[in-house]
Amino acid sequence: MNSLILRTAAPFIVTVMVLFSLAVLLRGHNHPGGGFIGGLIAAAAVAVYGMSHGEAAVRRLLRVDALAWAGIGLLLALASGLVSAVTDDPFLTGHWLPWNLFGTPGLFDIGVYLIVFGALSAILLALEDGEGEA
Amino acid sequence: MTLDFDAFAILLLLAPFFAALLAPLVAHELGRAAGWVLAIVPAGQVVALYTLLGGVAAGRPATFGIDWVPALDLRLSFYIDGLSLTFALLIAGIGAAIVVYSGAYLAGHPHRGRFMAILLLFMGAMEGLVLSDSIVSLFTFWELTAVTSFLLIGFEHERMAARRAATQALVITGLGGLSLLAGGVLLHLISGTWQISAVASSPTLRQSGWAYPWILGFIVVAAFTKSAQIPFHVWLPNAMEAPTPVSAYLHSATMVQAGVYLLARLSPLLAGTPAWMITLSVFGGATLLWGALIALRQTDLKRMLAHTTVASLGLLTLLLGIGGPQAALAVAAYFVAHALYKGGLFLVVGTLEHGTGTRDLAALGGLRDHMTISFIAAALGALSMFGVPPLLGYLAKEAMFAGASLATPATIVAGAVLVIGNALLGGVALAILIRPFMGALKPTPLPPHEGPLALWIGPVLFGLAGLGVVFAVGAYGETIVGPIASAIAGGKVDPHLGYTVSLASLPFGLSVLTWGLGILAYWQLDRIRAGLIAVERYFTWTADRSFDWLMFGVIRFAGVLTRTLQHGRLELYLVAIFAAVALTLLAPAVMLHLGPAMPALAPLRPQEWGAIALAIAGLAAVVLAPTRLGAIVALGVQGLALGLIFIFLGAPDLGFTQLVIEVLSVVILALVMTRLNLGVRDPRPLEDWLRDGSLALICGGALAVILLRVVESAFDDRLGRFFIENSVVLAHGHNIVNVILVDFRGLDTLGEISVVLTAGIAALALLRRKEPEVPR
Numbered sequence: 001m002n003s004l005i006l007r008t009a010a011p012f013i014v015t016v017m018v019l020f021s022l023a024v025l026l027r028g029h030n031h032p033g034g035g036f037i038g039g040l041i042a043a044a045a046v047a048v049y050g051m052s053h054g055e056a057a058v059r060r061l062l063r064v065d066a067l068a069w070a071g072i073g074l075l076l077a078l079a080s081g082l083v084s085a086v087t088d089d090p091f092l093t094g095h096w097l098p099w100n101l102f103g104t105p106g107l108f109d110i111g112v113y114l115i116v117f118g119a120l121s122a123i124l125l126a127l128e129d130g131e132g133e134a
Numbered sequence: 135m136t137l138d139f140d141a142f143a144i145l146l147l148l149a150p151f152f153a154a155l156l157a158p159l160v161a162h163e164l165g166r167a168a169g170w171v172l173a174i175v176p177a178g179q180v181v182a183l184y185t186l187l188g189g190v191a192a193g194r195p196a197t198f199g200i201d202w203v204p205a206l207d208l209r210l211s212f213y214i215d216g217l218s219l220t221f222a223l224l225i226a227g228i229g230a231a232i233v234v235y236s237g238a239y240l241a242g243h244p245h246r247g248r249f250m251a252i253l254l255l256f257m258g259a260m261e262g263l264v265l266s267d268s269i270v271s272l273f274t275f276w277e278l279t280a281v282t283s284f285l286l287i288g289f290e291h292e293r294m295a296a297r298r299a300a301t302q303a304l305v306i307t308g309l310g311g312l313s314l315l316a317g318g319v320l321l322h323l324i325s326g327t328w329q330i331s332a333v334a335s336s337p338t339l340r341q342s343g344w345a346y347p348w349i350l351g352f353i354v355v356a357a358f359t360k361s362a363q364i365p366f367h368v369w370l371p372n373a374m375e376a377p378t379p380v381s382a383y384l385h386s387a388t389m390v391q392a393g394v395y396l397l398a399r400l401s402p403l404l405a406g407t408p409a410w411m412i413t414l415s416v417f418g419g420a421t422l423l424w425g426a427l428i429a430l431r432q433t434d435l436k437r438m439l440a441h442t443t444v445a446s447l448g449l450l451t452l453l454l455g456i457g458g459p460q461a462a463l464a465v466a467a468y469f470v471a472h473a474l475y476k477g478g479l480f481l482v483v484g485t486l487e488h489g490t491g492t493r494d495l496a497a498l499g500g501l502r503d504h505m506t507i508s509f510i511a512a513a514l515g516a517l518s519m520f521g522v523p524p525l526l527g528y529l530a531k532e533a534m535f536a537g538a539s540l541a542t543p544a545t546i547v548a549g550a551v552l553v554i555g556n557a558l559l560g561g562v563a564l565a566i567l568i569r570p571f572m573g574a575l576k577p578t579p580l581p582p583h584e585g586p587l588a589l590w591i592g593p594v595l596f597g598l599a600g601l602g603v604v605f606a607v608g609a610y611g612e613t614i615v616g617p618i619a620s621a622i623a624g625g626k627v628d629p630h631l632g633y634t635v636s637l638a639s640l641p642f643g644l645s646v647l648t649w650g651l652g653i654l655a656y657w658q659l660d661r662i663r664a665g666l667i668a669v670e671r672y673f674t675w676t677a678d679r680s681f682d683w684l685m686f687g688v689i690r691f692a693g694v695l696t697r698t699l700q701h702g703r704l705e706l707y708l709v710a711i712f713a714a715v716a717l718t719l720l721a722p723a724v725m726l727h728l729g730p731a732m733p734a735l736a737p738l739r740p741q742e743w744g745a746i747a748l749a750i751a752g753l754a755a756v757v758l759a760p761t762r763l764g765a766i767v768a769l770g771v772q773g774l775a776l777g778l779i780f781i782f783l784g785a786p787d788l789g790f791t792q793l794v795i796e797v798l799s800v801v802i803l804a805l806v807m808t809r810l811n812l813g814v815r816d817p818r819p820l821e822d823w824l825r826d827g828s829l830a831l832i833c834g835g836a837l838a839v840i841l842l843r844v845v846e847s848a849f850d851d852r853l854g855r856f857f858i859e860n861s862v863v864l865a866h867g868h869n870i871v872n873v874i875l876v877d878f879r880g881l882d883t884l885g886e887i888s889v890v891l892t893a894g895i896a897a898l899a900l901l902r903r904k905e906p907e908v909p910r
Contacts (some may be wrong), residue, residue: 014190027868028872028875029866029867029868029869029872029873030867030868030869031868031869032786032787032869032871033787033790033869033872034787034792034871034872034875034876035793035875035876036791036867036875037787037790037794040415040791040795040798041792041794043798044794044797044798044801047798047801054808066854067891067894067895067898070890070891070894071891073887073891074887074888075892077883077884077887078884081880081884091881092880092884094864094865094877096866100866103866105865105867105873105876105877105880106876108876108880108883108884109872109875109876110876110910112875112876112883112887113885115890115891116887116890118891118894119890119891119893119894119895120798122894122897122898123802123898123901124801124802125807126897126898126901126902127802127805127806127809127901128805128903
């Protein structure tokens with residue numbers, strides 16, 4: 001999409017969206033939000049940046065393949081569940097640091113964030129990829 | 135203490151599986167000696183099982199087991215009574231000889247190690263099958279024998295015929311396996327236990343009425359497929375494509391006897407009804423006569439023996455069908471005699487082929503001076519098959535005829551079938567004994583020479599075992615035949631084996647008649663064969679060809695079905711899916727009269743009215759929009775209005791997510807539209823428009839009705855209260871929705887995100903597909 005306004009504004013919008021998505025992710029445990037919605041917002045940021053700067057620029061920013069982010073997320077979620085294997089509890093039992101600052105459910109939520117973000121971004125990027133050729 | 139013993143016993147039983155792991159290495163490292171070394175395992179099992187013989191014969195069956203899946207009441211348990219012990223002894227004993235034999239038979243073969251590994255696996259599966267006391271483990275081992283025999287029959291997989299024979303055996307016996315599973319599960323439902331030893335003495339089955347014919351049918355199909363009864367017999371002769379040791383092993387005491395074993399094992403439970411007697415007698419008798427006749431027609435020695443195996447299995451089935459203590463004795467005696475003479479004869483045929491290069495009956499002759507040891511082994515086997523005293527086969531035949539009577543037409547027919555079948559088998563036995571070994575020496579592809587020790591030791595031992603019984607006929611009856619017969623008949627059976635005969639009795643007369651007819655059959659062998667070949671010209675439609683016809687039919691049917699259902703037109707797939715959804719939603723509502731009452735609506739606040747109006751406007755725009763892009767955006771508007779309603783009703787998480795989802799949906803749909811090069815408008819003919827529209831209305835309407843109905847019923851808030859009370863206490867989070875997602879219901883979420891990832895991969899695979907450029 002060739003719009004000067006969008007091209008100029010996009011980096012700011014995207015930065016704000018990504019920061020917002022991270023905030024939504026981290027506040028999710030006590031306030032509305034969470035990994036799923038955070039991942040959706042981050043994927044929307046990818047859509048905006050892809051539309052303004054092309055999918056190649058997004059791929060550069062992502063460093064690794066979008067699906068790889070999703071894979072990392074799944075591994076993270078699984079790892080958070082396997083912590084309880086050490087303590088001989090059922091799979092996915094929650095474990096917390098002192099004063100309950102952070103725990104395995106938080107890790108799990110980050111995994112959810114990465115999967116939603118990664119899978120949706122992969123689809124969006126593949127779709128935008130085709131747009132250029134058409 | 136007992137657990138340790140049980141675990142040890144099970145390890146001993148499973149030893150062939152461990153030996154199979156080592157077999158390739160042993161075969162590679164030890165060369166010619168590999169067969170002898172590997173045979174230590176089954177030989178050791180023979181010794182271990184032999185120690186049980188006395189106790190079992192005295193009526194104390196050995197049982198042991200370990201819990202397998204305690205939650206499902208499954209135990210890996212074993213039950214050793216007279217029936218299973220003798221089967222296991224023969225499996226291990228003949229197995230040891232076969233392992234030794236194949237070590238020499240396949241000397242120099244590049245895949246000898248693989249062959250011996252599969253052979254040992256098969257042996258272990260077979261032992262597990264006969265010793266299992268649990269229906270589940272019986273089934274597991276049953277299927278394992280099917281798979282391993284598939285590998286054995288198809289061992290020379292470079293040849294088309296071997297592949298076909300292996301597939302045929304797998305398909306037919308696999309069908310039987312499914313049938314066994316169905317019968318076993320039904321038996322479990324009726325009796326409430328998986329233990330066969332407990333089921334067999336339970337009187338509930340025949341009282342339950344409806345279940346008996348079903349269980350009988352399933353078990354009979356399973357047994358008939360495995361034991362090659364008409365019309366499932368085709369796989370057995372074709373399985374001759376396997377190397378000779380496999381034929382000898384599968385067709386003497388193992389694979390094919392599994393069906394007979396199953397019928398014998400369940401005989402106390404199922405036998406005695408008219409359905410049992412008629413089914414088994416008719417099919418068994420037909421199989422006996424057919425197999426024996428076709429055996430006479432063969433010229434290939436291996437195929438000849440294979441058809442006699444079919445006949446012998448028919449004979450055993452017929453005897454089981456007749457039932458009663460005397461028939462049980464006959465089954466026991468015949469099973470042991472057959473296992474030894476058939477295993478030996480097959481091995482002799484393999485040695486003949488090894489020593490002369492052919493196994494064609496017409497091409498062999500006068501070998502008695504060149505292959506003397508094989509000749510002696512063949513003589514012992516064939517004479518036992520012919521029923522000459524004092525060999526084992528004679529005792530079996532005496533036991534068979536001892537129960538004969540002229541009381542009713544049915545017993546007369548059964549007696550006649552037994553006499554004719556045995557006479558024909560006797561004719562085959564004479565042919566196998568006399569034709570290759572007597573007369574003038576014929577030229578063969580290889581100069582005739584005796585095989586090495588490993589090739590003749592097995593058949594000689596089998597033959598001597600059949601002869602040695604003369605010194606211990608009392609003990610043989612007490613420890614082997616009697617206990618088997620007791621297990622089959624379901625009560626103590628007194629074995630009265632012996633060599634005393636009264637010359638004027640009916641059994642003796644039948645024996646003499648059988649011998650006479652057997653000699654006659656051999657004397658007229660060539661004429662009988664010519665006659666059978668002439669008949670064959672008129673009946674070209676064999677069971678073997680029907681099998682092919684059925685298989686191709688299945689493939690063709692699958693092709694037609696696939697082309698009908700998978701037509702590749704997306705809009706028709708969607709119509710099918712939504713029609714199914716509509717049916718699923720409507721059918722229960724209509725059938726159960728679940729119409730909701732008119733809901734009592736709470737008064738709405740102005741902003742809620744506004745959101746509803748927005749949603750309706752969006753919906754109208756979707757339908758009326760002139761362009762596709764307009765419709766997509768309007769769909770987004772409708773979704774946003776829904777998100778607003780969620781927020782107004784106090785579900786910020788849900789509303790929040792809904793808003794972002796709608797935004798992303800619009801973006802993705804718009805991208806899909808450009809990606810697929812769809813036109814700006816949606817040119818749908820009127821009839822499609824009507825079809826899609828009415829489907830949409832039905833689905834939406836039905837869902838609304840069901841939702842209203844669901845809301846009407848009382849709301850159980852126990853779960854909700856639990857989450858509210860424990861969210862902070864247990865999971866340290868104030869956002870209950872999030873706590874449920876990542877903690878209370880973490881496993882569900884894990885499944886869901888895995889689906890998200892999988893869907894992403896699938897979408898990517900579709901999008902990245904290289905499509906041929908369509909000229910526009």
